[in-house]
Amino acid sequence: MNDTFLKACRGEKTEYTPVWLMRQAGRYLPEYQKVRSNVDFLTLCKTPELAAEVTKQPVDILKVDAAILFSDILIPIEPMGMKLEFSESKGPILYDPIRSDIAVSKLRRIKANDDVPFVIETIKILVKDLNVPLIGFSGAPFTLATYMIEGGSSKNYVNTKKMMYQSPELYTSLMEKITDTVINYLQAQIDAGVHAIQVFDSWAGILCPIDFEKYALPYVQRIVLAFKGKVPIIYFAFNSSAMLKLVKQSGADVLGIDWRVDISDAVNAVGNDVAVQGNLDPCTLFGTKDLIRDRVTGILQGAKNAKGHIFNLGHGILPETPVENAIAMVEAVHELSNGRLAYA
Numbered sequence: 651m652n653d654t655f656l657k658a659c660r661g662e663k664t665e666y667t668p669v670w671l672m673r674q675a676g677r678y679l680p681e682y683q684k685v686r687s688n689v690d691f692l693t694l695c696k697t698p699e700l701a702a703e704v705t706k707q708p709v710d711i712l713k714v715d716a717a718i719l720f721s722d723i724l725i726p727i728e729p730m731g732m733k734l735e736f737s738e739s740k741g742p743i744l745y746d747p748i749r750s751d752i753a754v755s756k757l758r759r760i761k762a763n764d765d766v767p768f769v770i771e772t773i774k775i776l777v778k779d780l781n782v783p784l785i786g787f788s789g790a791p792f793t794l795a796t797y798m799i800e801g802g803s804s805k806n807y808v809n810t811k812k813m814m815y816q817s818p819e820l821y822t823s824l825m826e827k828i829t830d831t832v833i834n835y836l837q838a839q840i841d842a843g844v845h846a847i848q849v850f851d852s853w854a855g856i857l858c859p860i861d862f863e864k865y866a867l868p869y870v871q872r873i874v875l876a877f878k879g880k881v882p883i884i885y886f887a888f889n890s891s892a893m894l895k896l897v898k899q900s901g902a903d904v905l906g907i908d909w910r911v912d913i914s915d916a917v918n919a920v921g922n923d924v925a926v927q928g929n930l931d932p933c934t935l936f937g938t939k940d941l942i943r944d945r946v947t948g949i950l951q952g953a954k955n956a957k958g959h960i961f962n963l964g965h966g967i968l969p970e971t972p973v974e975n976a977i978a979m980v981e982a983v984h985e986l987s988n989g990r991l992a993y994a
């Protein structure tokens with residue numbers, strides 16, 4: 651197996667900088683569109699053979715150094731007891747948002763092997779087939795809570811913040827229940843064979859630093875502690891470049907960096923005892939191949955003092971992205987970092 655990605659996560663020397671893309675299995679790929687034209691998104695997530703097939707597509711097409719399980723962060727919320735739907739126009743919808751003690755008390759702590767067997771089955775198929783490491787994942791408790799409290803995506807997250815400030819005990823009991831579920835869910839993924847895990851905190855950036863420290867970070871720390879030393883843990887807190895020192899306190903082995911910060915400044919902020927992942931602006935892939943090479947060079951250079959660097963976008967690849975430009979990006983990372991033996 652190509653273990654370059656795992657080595658970089660651990661801060662070991664690598665022959666070149668490994669690369670994968672967030673949302674690498676998705677709508678920009680005609681091969682994905684073809685599978686997706688026959689089934690809706692949730693059915694795709696719940697059908698192991700199909701989920702495994704689309705997980706492998708970017709590995710074959712882009713030649714990335716890691717695969718990420720095809721699923722969604724909202725999948726475990728359904729067996730917790732909320733009705734989930736993906737609307738083409740509105741995105742995810744969770745019915746009867748959680749706003750009361752009764753609603754929280756009705757939520758179940760899931761047992762992943764029984765409640766989401768299709769996720770476990772998909773992983774088992776993939777670890778047999780893949781020649782690169784498989785990344786499992788979960789949403790971070792705060793990000794999952796925003797979906798459960800708001801009932802979907804939101805502009806200002808007023809209901810979430812109201813609960814934090816007006817009903818702190820209710821907020822804490824919800825977060826504890828979600829954290830228990832996330833730990834069970836990730837443990838089941840590890841038992842099934844994933845080689846690393848990524849925790850997506852997509853909405854961490856709506857919090858001011860003191861609220862992040864109080865209302866989001868402790869739950870991530872509990873998750874990291876549960877898996878530390880078992881498999882590499884990547885923590886991606888989107889839009890958090892103004893609080894990277896706090897993000898580092900998660901204890902994760904790798905910190906995901908979005909594109910709003912120069913990666914050399916991010917490395918200065920977090921120090922050289924943790925690996926970083928990132929951070930090309932996904933829209934760069936709409937530029938010319940020369941621009942892409944140029945930006946790749948800058949990021950490789952900027953991350954050279956990190957304990958380890960995994961090249962990635964600063965957020966998910968966008969649906970309209972030209973596939974040939976994604977391929978060119980992966981080629982540029984491999985070629986321009988080759989032989990550099992970046993990490994001491």
Ligand SMILES: Cc1c2[nH]c(c1CCC(=O)O)Cc1[nH]c(c(CCC(=O)O)c1C)Cc1[nH]c(c(CCC(=O)O)c1C)Cc1[nH]c(c(C)c1CCC(=O)O)C2
Binds near residue numbers: 676691722742
């Ligand atoms: C916030 C979040 C979600 N899901 C996810 C996050 C965290 C990452 C981030 O910040 O982007 C994580 C996710 N979603 C998906 C993956 C699969 C693995 C991968 O290739 O990265 C992963 C890791 C597939 C998906 N998840 C979704 C799609 C599109 C579904 C389709 O085929 O129509 C895919 C491929 C749907 C989804 N899922 C979610 C939203 C808001 C949407 C609708 C918006 C959109 O359509 O992009 C919730």
